[in-house]
Amino acid sequence: MKRIGIADTTFARVDMYKYAKRRLEETGTYFVVERYTVPGVKDLPVACKILLDQRGCDMAIALGMPGPKDIDKVCAHEASTGLIQVQLQTCKHIIEVFVHEDEAEDDKELAWLARRRVEEHAENAYNLLFHPEKLSKMAGTGARQGFEDKGSAEGLTSAGSQGRH
Amino acid sequence: MKRIGIADTTFARVDMYKYAKRRLEETGTYFVVERYTVPGVKDLPVACKILLDQRGCDMAIALGMPGPKDIDKVCAHEASTGLIQVQLQTCKHIIEVFVHEDEAEDDKELAWLARRRVEEHAENAYNLLFHPEKLSKMAGTGARQGFEDKGSAEGLTSAGSQGRH
Amino acid sequence: MKRIGIADTTFARVDMYKYAKRRLEETGTYFVVERYTVPGVKDLPVACKILLDQRGCDMAIALGMPGPKDIDKVCAHEASTGLIQVQLQTCKHIIEVFVHEDEAEDDKELAWLARRRVEEHAENAYNLLFHPEKLSKMAGTGARQGFEDKGSAEGLTSAGSQGRH
Amino acid sequence: MKRIGIADTTFARVDMYKYAKRRLEETGTYFVVERYTVPGVKDLPVACKILLDQRGCDMAIALGMPGPKDIDKVCAHEASTGLIQVQLQTCKHIIEVFVHEDEAEDDKELAWLARRRVEEHAENAYNLLFHPEKLSKMAGTGARQGFEDKGSAEGLTSAGSQGRH
Amino acid sequence: MKRIGIADTTFARVDMYKYAKRRLEETGTYFVVERYTVPGVKDLPVACKILLDQRGCDMAIALGMPGPKDIDKVCAHEASTGLIQVQLQTCKHIIEVFVHEDEAEDDKELAWLARRRVEEHAENAYNLLFHPEKLSKMAGTGARQGFEDKGSAEGLTSAGSQGRH
Numbered sequence: 160m161k162r163i164g165i166a167d168t169t170f171a172r173v174d175m176y177k178y179a180k181r182r183l184e185e186t187g188t189y190f191v192v193e194r195y196t197v198p199g200v201k202d203l204p205v206a207c208k209i210l211l212d213q214r215g216c217d218m219a220i221a222l223g224m225p226g227p228k229d230i231d232k233v234c235a236h237e238a239s240t241g242l243i244q245v246q247l248q249t250c251k252h253i254i255e256v257f258v259h260e261d262e263a264e265d266d267k268e269l270a271w272l273a274r275r276r277v278e279e280h281a282e283n284a285y286n287l288l289f290h291p292e293k294l295s296k297m298a299g300t301g302a303r304q305g306f307e308d309k310g311s312a313e314g315l316t317s318a319g320s321q322g323r324h
Numbered sequence: 325m326k327r328i329g330i331a332d333t334t335f336a337r338v339d340m341y342k343y344a345k346r347r348l349e350e351t352g353t354y355f356v357v358e359r360y361t362v363p364g365v366k367d368l369p370v371a372c373k374i375l376l377d378q379r380g381c382d383m384a385i386a387l388g389m390p391g392p393k394d395i396d397k398v399c400a401h402e403a404s405t406g407l408i409q410v411q412l413q414t415c416k417h418i419i420e421v422f423v424h425e426d427e428a429e430d431d432k433e434l435a436w437l438a439r440r441r442v443e444e445h446a447e448n449a450y451n452l453l454f455h456p457e458k459l460s461k462m463a464g465t466g467a468r469q470g471f472e473d474k475g476s477a478e479g480l481t482s483a484g485s486q487g488r489h
Numbered sequence: 490m491k492r493i494g495i496a497d498t499t500f501a502r503v504d505m506y507k508y509a510k511r512r513l514e515e516t517g518t519y520f521v522v523e524r525y526t527v528p529g530v531k532d533l534p535v536a537c538k539i540l541l542d543q544r545g546c547d548m549a550i551a552l553g554m555p556g557p558k559d560i561d562k563v564c565a566h567e568a569s570t571g572l573i574q575v576q577l578q579t580c581k582h583i584i585e586v587f588v589h590e591d592e593a594e595d596d597k598e599l600a601w602l603a604r605r606r607v608e609e610h611a612e613n614a615y616n617l618l619f620h621p622e623k624l625s626k627m628a629g630t631g632a633r634q635g636f637e638d639k640g641s642a643e644g645l646t647s648a649g650s651q652g653r654h
Numbered sequence: 655m656k657r658i659g660i661a662d663t664t665f666a667r668v669d670m671y672k673y674a675k676r677r678l679e680e681t682g683t684y685f686v687v688e689r690y691t692v693p694g695v696k697d698l699p700v701a702c703k704i705l706l707d708q709r710g711c712d713m714a715i716a717l718g719m720p721g722p723k724d725i726d727k728v729c730a731h732e733a734s735t736g737l738i739q740v741q742l743q744t745c746k747h748i749i750e751v752f753v754h755e756d757e758a759e760d761d762k763e764l765a766w767l768a769r770r771r772v773e774e775h776a777e778n779a780y781n782l783l784f785h786p787e788k789l790s791k792m793a794g795t796g797a798r799q800g801f802e803d804k805g806s807a808e809g810l811t812s813a814g815s816q817g818r819h
Numbered sequence: 820m821k822r823i824g825i826a827d828t829t830f831a832r833v834d835m836y837k838y839a840k841r842r843l844e845e846t847g848t849y850f851v852v853e854r855y856t857v858p859g860v861k862d863l864p865v866a867c868k869i870l871l872d873q874r875g876c877d878m879a880i881a882l883g884m885p886g887p888k889d890i891d892k893v894c895a896h897e898a899s900t901g902l903i904q905v906q907l908q909t910c911k912h913i914i915e916v917f918v919h920e921d922e923a924e925d926d927k928e929l930a931w932l933a934r935r936r937v938e939e940h941a942e943n944a945y946n947l948l949f950h951p952e953k954l955s956k957m958a959g960t961g962a963r964q965g966f967e968d969k970g971s972a973e974g975l976t977s978a979g980s981q982g983r984h
Contacts, residue, residue, distance in 0.1 A: 174464030629834030669959030
């Protein structure tokens with residue numbers, strides 16, 4: 160039985176946690192989910208550290224939605240830097256799923272984008288933990304999470320990418 | 325009995341400490357406050373480290389007011405990076421409450437903004453320490469501290485956000 | 490027998506792994522390759538850490554293809570910073586091979602550039618591990634990986650650079 | 655008896671050390687000063703680390719004067735980031751006193767600014783070490799070092815700020 | 820007998836190592852030089868770490884020549900950040916000698932600039948290791964490496980700077 164930590168924020172404008180948990184459960188079994196909610200993205204690194212170090216999680220998913228202003232971009236950068244440090248300290252993966260508010264044109268697209276990116280990254284997280292060979296099959300295929308895949312520049316496809324968009 | 329550290333600066337143009345302490349005390353009990361004042365935001369990381377590591381605090385609140393110039397933005401970024409490092413070293417939360425001088429149009433708005441952001445983050449800090457489940461109820465609701473909440477992009481509300489603005 | 494770790498991504502639009510492995514094998518012997526595929530460049534640092542710390546690799550090659558947007562540039566910077574940290578934690582080299590999507594004008598050039606940069610860096614990796622003196626012979630000669638070498642500003646050539654472009 | 659380390663540079667265009675030492679001695683007693691001179695600001699972090707870790711200093715003052723070019727700004731940022739890391743590693747304060755060459759219009763103002771900022775920060779350093787309560791009295795009063803204080807946005811003054819400009 | 824590590828790159832367009840070693844030997848004795856060549860500046864941090872930690876060097880000199888593009892500036896920043904981290908981990912100095920390609924107008928000036936900056940920093944390195952008091956005599960005099968010294972803003976000169984340009 161594995162333990163997957165999910166850290167999310169009150170700042171985000173979409174309930175990303177719900178989509179992450181549901182997709183994980185649709186994708187496979189043999190894991191439990193542990194949730195940790197913080198105010199904003201800069202609080203995510205220590206939340207993930209606590210999940211991985213003190214609550215026995217084998218991996219974490221960090222869900223955040225940085226705002227559109229310059230200062231928000233800086234916050235996201237600080238958060239990402241911290242999330243990488245936590246991974247190096249714990250030797251465990253944290254799948255960062257950030258959706259920038261200004262990636263979408265309106266609330267409807269934002270909700271759509273957030274859901275889809277969360278779901279596709281939930282699959283990545285599951286595979287990293289249970290089926291890492293599936294990721295190798297998709298290597299170099301230009302996979303994207305949220306918007307459409309960009310595809311291979313060499314015209315390649317891969318078995319692993321069949322079910323992807 | 326918990327111990328909440330509050331680090332503040334002589335550089336800030338509003339007595340943020342006063343509002344933080346008062347709101348914490350209005351929100352709940354079973355904690356004491358330990359204060360540490362430094363010159364500017366770049367001194368906050370080690371102040372918080374000392375509060376968390378040497379003075380037995382369970383969490384810290386870092387209060388700062390970066391100036392409007394480019395160099396001030398860089399200082400704030402360095403301070404934030406340091407505050408995240410301290411959290412990862414101590415496995416404890418630091419709630420960073422920075423109010424940028426140029427977020428407000430005049431001194432009056434600056435004082436108003438600083439007070440309100442401090443107070444709302446004091447509630448976040450209290451909840452993280454005593455009622456983390458309250459934050460999960462507010463997850464994904466687009467909560468903001470200071471200016472108005474932005475709200476959910478999915479039209480959701482949450483029980484936990486009822487008392488918020 | 491040495492162990493060379495290669496970390497690659499599903500985000501990349503070229504199968505960089507294939508070219509790295511093949512060129513390593515064309516260059517020499519006495520090593521085995523261990524592969525680790527992750528979603529994107531920000532996942533490479535912990536992948537390399539795991540390769541170097543937990544899977545006994547003596548060196549790693551980190552293959553990535555950052556996108557053309559500002560946010561992609563920031564991601565690449567965060568990844569590079571993390572890759573340097575891993576090297577300092579393990580005292581082992583990670584040869585970072587990043588090809589930015591906007592370095593090439595179209596898919597064909599992108600595929601060409603990625604392949605050539607990967608291959609030339611695979612030689613660097615091999616030499617660092619088995620023949621470090623070859624690198625010293627090429628020092629200061631303005632070697633580049635992918636596009637043409639820039640050459641010495643002093644009009645020097647070196648024995649070591651003979652086989653290079 | 656306390657030990658205050660002062661690190662300075664040959665790059666700076668003002669003898670900042672002289673002003674720091676003199677003002678410390680005018681402000682109080684029960685300390686000795688240990689000096690460490692390096693070429694530029696990027697050498698200050700390890701100099702301070704050596705002062706704090708190997709030469710028994712209880713605190714350090716880092717004196718630097720970054721140049722006016724973009725690359726100088728980046729160097730200053732790298733130095734500041736390093737100085738914060740040293741503080742977190744040693745749990746001791748480093749008061750960073752950087753005067754950017756382009757803050758002043760000519761050499762005369764530069765010398766004046768550097769001297770005044772150094773002197774006011776020397777007082778901060780002394781107080782942090784011997785009278786931290788004095789800093790708390792000045793908290794939120796908009797204190798500045800070098801140019802004029804900006805003052806409180808709430809119209810407050812404080813006993814502690816009486817002797818300031 | 821001291822041990823000075825010199826790390827250089829194949830990316831650089833001038834054989835900086837040669838000038839560093841020669842000037843060190845012209846400046847004094849009682850040291851040996853240990854060389855380590857890597858592909859580019861981002862490989863310098865771990866090279867220096869290996870020199871200082873595993874090959875018994877007392878100090879290192881990191882020689883690099885970042886290119887003129889934005890991405891090259893970012894690489895140089897990442898390298899510098901890493902070099903500072905290594906210094907803090909080892910408590911030893913690394914004298915970073917970076918010459919940016921776009922500091923010079925043509926190859927001839929680039930070669931001249933690189934040589935002179937390397938030589939002047941080789942003297943700094945020697946003095947830090949053997950005669951730190953010489954650096955203190957030059958403190959605050961506006962010393963530069965490569966282009967002309969900027970001089971003191973206070974009209975001061977120092978005994979230590981007599982032999983400088």
